[in-house]
Amino acid sequence: MSKIKVAVSGANGKMGQEVLKMVINDPELELVAAIDLKMDAIDVGLVLGMDTVGINFENNIEQSLMRCHADVLIDFTNPQAVHHNIKTAIQYGVYPVVGTTGLQLEEIKEFDRLLKERELGGIFAPNFAIGAILMMRFAEQAAKYMPHVEIIELHHDQKIDAPSGTALKTAEMIKAQRKSIKQGLENEYEKIPGSRGGEYDGFRIHSVRLPGFVAHQEVIFGSQGQVLSIKHDSIHRESFMPGVNLAVKKVKDFVGAIYGLENLID
Numbered sequence: 713m714s715k716i717k718v719a720v721s722g723a724n725g726k727m728g729q730e731v732l733k734m735v736i737n738d739p740e741l742e743l744v745a746a747i748d749l750k751m752d753a754i755d756v757g758l759v760l761g762m763d764t765v766g767i768n769f770e771n772n773i774e775q776s777l778m779r780c781h782a783d784v785l786i787d788f789t790n791p792q793a794v795h796h797n798i799k800t801a802i803q804y805g806v807y808p809v810v811g812t813t814g815l816q817l818e819e820i821k822e823f824d825r826l827l828k829e830r831e832l833g834g835i836f837a838p839n840f841a842i843g844a845i846l847m848m849r850f851a852e853q854a855a856k857y858m859p860h861v862e863i864i865e866l867h868h869d870q871k872i873d874a875p876s877g878t879a880l881k882t883a884e885m886i887k888a889q890r891k892s893i894k895q896g897l898e899n900e901y902e903k904i905p906g907s908r909g910g911e912y913d914g915f916r917i918h919s920v921r922l923p924g925f926v927a928h929q930e931v932i933f934g935s936q937g938q939v940l941s942i943k944h945d946s947i948h949r950e951s952f953m954p955g956v957n958l959a960v961k962k963v964k965d966f967v968g969a970i971y972g973l974e975n976l977i978d
């Protein structure tokens with residue numbers, strides 16, 4: 713069986729480096745490009761602290777995809793870069809697997825249309841950790857019975873977007889399960905603006921950013937005389953790798969955009 717040729721964008725980032733290791737160590741995958749803006753002509757292995765692997769970092773996605781004939785592009789960049797990278801992948805007939813957060817639902821719909829035009833699949837997953845997928849699923853179920861809810865997500869202090877993609881996806885799943893409720897007192901007020909967090913469909917999302925954290929989320933449900941807490945912790949970025957690996961291996965089975973890893977693991 714031929715190997716799946718993989719290009720990685722955001723390859724020198726925190727997630728990108730973890731993805732490079734995962735791809736290099738999987739005999740079914742072949743790393744064909746490592747793209748990152750400020751990196752050029754340095755062997756990937758040297759940056760990862762390994763032996764050379766024969767693939768140099770590149771900083772121009774168009775030139776890179778034209779050269780490398782990748783099957784799949786894995787993108788972990790940032791909300792500003794990801795749109796262009798996905799469009800470029802589709803243009804070159806490459807299947808995108810996207811972990812970058814900050815994309816709007818409207819943008820994913822637009823990618824769905826572009827992917828279908830080219831008969832390609834694409835996977836857009838705000839979180840690739842199986843535990844996080846279960847946490848979201850359990851929260852979705854709980855919202856039917858305990859509709860009063862708040863989300864607290866906690867991340868490292870290098871994270872640019874808030875709330876996290878995971879918190880937004882959880883909020884969308886909760887919204888689909890309950891009638892909108894404007895939670896809290898009518899006349900509650902904030903002595904410091906933002907104290908009650910961001911509002912989504914009448915409930916609150918709180919974002920904590922501190923050194924020491926990786927990626928964590930707690931969904932808290934409250935009703936008469938009881939609270940239910942559903943919590944997930946990614947304590948290392950390797951937690952995301954089995955999900956990314958699965959997405960790379962399954963993306964060619966789809967046409968159009970798949971939003972959420974849960975759609976791959978039923």
Ligand SMILES: NC(=O)C1=CN([C@@H]2O[C@H](COP(=O)(O)OP(=O)(O)OC[C@H]3O[C@@H](n4cnc5c(N)ncnc54)[C@H](OP(=O)(O)O)[C@@H]3O)[C@@H](O)[C@H]2O)C=CC1
Pocket residue numbers: 721722723724725726727728747748749750788789790791793797810811812813814837838839840841877952
């Ligand atoms: N879906 C999931 O399971 C997960 C998603 N994420 C998401 O992944 C994204 C990346 O996270 P993280 O690795 O922590 O971030 P980092 O900032 O560590 O990495 C992003 C990398 O992308 C580079 N970059 C910026 N613009 C481009 C471009 N146009 N082309 C190629 N590379 C570019 C950056 O370079 P420079 O630093 O020079 O700007 C940087 O090296 C975030 O959106 C985060 O929310 C994170 C973890 C899990």
Ligand SMILES: O=C(O)C1=N[C@H](C(=O)O)C[C@H](O)C1
Pocket residue numbers: 813838839840867871875876877878879926927928
């Ligand atoms: O930036 C991160 O680190 C993470 N981003 C994703 C998100 O925004 O949900 C996934 C995970 O939480 C880590």
